[in-house]
Amino acid sequence: MGKTKQFTLEYMIRSSPLVLYNFLISPTGLQQWFADEVDNEGNTYFFTWNGSMETAELISTEDDDFIRYRWDYYDKDQYFEFRIDKTEVTDDTILYITDFADEKEMESQKQLWDTQIKNLIRRIGAS
Numbered sequence: 001m002g003k004t005k006q007f008t009l010e011y012m013i014r015s016s017p018l019v020l021y022n023f024l025i026s027p028t029g030l031q032q033w034f035a036d037e038v039d040n041e042g043n044t045y046f047f048t049w050n051g052s053m054e055t056a057e058l059i060s061t062e063d064d065d066f067i068r069y070r071w072d073y074y075d076k077d078q079y080f081e082f083r084i085d086k087t088e089v090t091d092d093t094i095l096y097i098t099d100f101a102d103e104k105e106m107e108s109q110k111q112l113w114d115t116q117i118k119n120l121i122r123r124i125g126a127s
Helices: 017-025 027-031 103-124
Strands: 004-013 037-041 044-049 052-062 066-071 080-086 093-102
Touching: 004 103, 017 027, 017 066, 017 080, 017 093, 017 103, 027 037, 027 044, 093 103
Parallel strands: none
Antiparallel strands: 004 093, 037 044, 044 052, 052 066, 066 080, 080 093
């Protein structure tokens, strides 16, 4: 097993931060772009892809601009998070994604996020 590293990706999203936030935290929003099915019980989220379920815990959220989840197979100090920011000058919405991946899987993990975010942008109608 290689060394796990943190990485952060940045995406411009033509959407209001509040609309984007709802796509990142509500099961209905997440199901439109992130997984085939999403359900939750409290802070425990159940994501299903091709009949296979993964569980994540919502471990932190604040002010409609920050959401942090931890997959149940992640170490305690690992997570994936969404942070929403607005640029000063152009007032564009920026989505930052921080996640962890094995060094050998880093590029494929980044490509997976790129694909997911393209789905998100299409669903929001922000392309």
